[in-house]
Amino acid sequence: RSSTANQLSLEEFRRYGRQMLVPEFGGVDSQIALKNSKVLVVGAGGLGCPALLYLTASGVGTIGIIDYDTVDITNLHRQVLHSTDQVGNFKVDSAKSYLSSLNPNVNLITYREFLTNFNAFEVIEKYDLILDCTDTPMLRYLINDASVLLGKTIVSGSGLKTEGQLSVLNFKNSGPCYRCFYPKPPPANSVTSCQDGGVIGPCIGLVGTMMAVEAIKVLANSYTLENFKPFLTIYSGYSAVSQSLRTFKMRGKKLNCEVCGENPLISKDTIQSGLLDYNLFCGHPDYDVV
Amino acid sequence: RSSTANQLSLEEFRRYGRQMLVPEFGGVDSQIALKNSKVLVVGAGGLGCPALLYLTASGVGTIGIIDYDTVDITNLHRQVLHSTDQVGNFKVDSAKSYLSSLNPNVNLITYREFLTNFNAFEVIEKYDLILDCTDTPMLRYLINDASVLLGKTIVSGSGLKTEGQLSVLNFKNSGPCYRCFYPKPPPANSVTSCQDGGVIGPCIGLVGTMMAVEAIKVLANSYTLENFKPFLTIYSGYSAVSQSLRTFKMRGKKLNCEVCGENPLISKDTIQSGLLDYNLFCGHPDYDVV
């Protein structure tokens, strides 16, 4: 932290020089934009691990990590930020211990908590960009609603088995949100977790890595209100030949969206009061949080 | 190492359970195939770091790492396996220190050496699959020639700026090799390194992660002589919308290939004797090795 917010130290010039050289990145200005950015990563699992590694290495100034899980041996084949000696420790602590040595310039803030109706606004409002690295529809709707109401862009990733999905949601409050894409939650019995369905480590890792690329594009202003187009990108790790990405052109903001539309039904109050019960909404009244 | 080569310990069942669940992976048999595999990763840089993380986590039994570089601060924005306190240490030592705690089941063998005409055969012959994570045409030809002459499949990756390329070469000695794709080296002045051209960390990271996916497919026999089709996959991290992969259908083995063709000019002797001078061949008579 040897330099001020609007310039880079010699150490930072050397550390980030190779990415500042890339024309698409945008040089020193973009590096300073990264340095002044605050990113919240929700979930330090299969998606969060590579996203955290690359965002920390790239020089994002402040990174928050929220997760209440502890490291389990069944995580280790894919959650490469957690080593075997961290089994039993909180994932946020395990993540912080490696990330702080990867790049001491980054201010790492950890939340050893579930994200809930009650803390979501307090946590999310401190950040500029939210990475949704969670694994249940319930949390995806909660992150979306709080982020939309606080005006935050979301980079959203998910994966299962050999496939993955990626999107940038509520881009600068003008792009479509998760509810615009999915006004109704999926039937509870149609949702499969990585625990139940399994997942190939580098396949989910690839999606987390793509999330880091999208985050850098948002933070360094490669995406603008003029050039941003709503999309859903689908990854397949075992396509007929090699691996594949497909990008689909998606709907814009829906005027009748319950949270980002013209007459929203969802507000900070309906969430914080618990009136909006995400468990119930997603059909998992007995579901464990995270 | 609590179990024999043809079965898995309870610890291994728990650690790898989530990937064994994936139908495309192939269950316990594939996990045992991984355990009995020996993979050589040439280069522990931007490609090697994520490839090593995911292959170690996935349970490949033996992983060799060859690199003579030391960790430099300009590497750290993308080479996420090396932390700041490793600056000045050999990359192979830095890599081993983290990987051995990531998965103590893996036998990690490090070579603090350049790969040269003189040691290439001795090193490569000990392995089943070679990952080319290097950064000069010279080394790519050397790795190719020695691997072809020893009958080894190569997973080849490369990247620069926001783009990347991926291929599986000399597949089971029946697919095309690097020389089939590129019979002649590029003009020396048309080659740009990550040092000169720059690179976005997660973009090169994505290619390394894809290399781990391809390696798992080769080792777990998802690719067979029947279904394997020669390909070149191109990644673009900053495409018009989101990120993209393009997969091209490529030529098969070339009958007139100088190393894998019907009348090869290149042999173990021409390489080991130094008769084939890769520096000269690639037009870099004064080029530093690696």
Added chain:
Amino acid sequence: MKVTVELLGGLHQIFTFGAKIVDVNVLEEAELGALVETLCLSLSSSFSNCSPSLADPVYRTSLARFVDCEHLQLTGEYKIIPGIMVLINDVDWELFDEEETVLHPNDVITFTSTLHGG
């Protein structure tokens, strides 16, 4: 006429043909809704030669991963469940007319269930 159907996000597993990409014949100027029905009927053929009943729990569980079975029972309409994205030539069906979109020869219709794992 022929259209191509892609089934992503694990959806291919519930259909008889089991493939991720399959060509399907529909009537000229058929709407997307008719294609969904055709796909569901192909699914039913994997259970028996005659049309299985929605009361058959195995059949219903499979079908319920694609269409709303309650709605089907009440109305006879095949309605895609929430959480499945439908795309016509790589464009969101909401940018056309959803179920009522008129199909053209060689259109590629992609169905993908939303993944939640992380």
Added chain:
Amino acid sequence: MKVTVELLGGLHQIFTFGAKIVDVNVLEEAELGALVETLCLSLSSSFSNCSPSLADPVYRTSLARFVDCEHLQLTGEYKIIPGIMVLINDVDWELFDEEETVLHPNDVITFTSTLHGG
């Protein structure tokens, strides 16, 4: 007729139009070699209104990233340098007739320089 040219691996930077994807007009039944020549002539127009000489080092350096300048000087032929892959509708040009491949309307021709960084 119109064909679409894609320039990957940094190749777009050497052309006037600077875009990664561009539509190019060629004669009916033109061969791929003729397209390469058309692209190179478009490159030369970025240097001056008249055709620049291969003796101009700036022009030559740029052109040399795409075609063999020595060969051009000797023979007048535009030959793609080693290390550039050429693909016609996503298929390696070696599986057709390389420079002599006859183009068809709306073909997509991809040129990509090989990356070596790691």
